[in-house]
Amino acid sequence: MPGLTGLEMISGSVATARTMAIVRRMYYRFNRIDESRDGNIDAAELNAALGCLCTCAEYSTNLFHTLDLDSSGLISFREFTVGISEMIFASAIAKFRTAIQLFDSDRDGKVTAAQLAGAFLVLVSYGDVR
Helix, strand or coil: CCCCCHHHHHHCCCCCHHHHHHHHHHHHHHHHHCCCCCCEECHHHHHHHHCCCCCCHHHHHHHHHHHCCCCCCCEEHHHHHHHHHHHHHCCHHHHHHHHHHHHCCCCCCCCCHHHHHHHHHHHHHCCCCC
């Protein structure tokens, strides 16, 4: 596709200025998390980046598996962009499915009362639930 910037090629289409601004912000955040500068985020890098937000490594691990779309053990920029975009811009049903993936610590496709209580405790401890 001649004339497209690298970010437009990564995003997969000719994008609006607003979309490109979002992709640029994601690229900036991705690079801040990618401490090794190898173009991928590994579990330790994501865990370190979320350390100030989440006291429970279980949720960081579940987020990592949710974003690692190809199960390679690494999150590429494309996976990061797709995953975060789906969490932000998805339908309510898709957001609900993502929440199930994040809180389902034993990955059995169900969220138990104990898992849900643990998730609420983490959110309440950071003032995210009113």
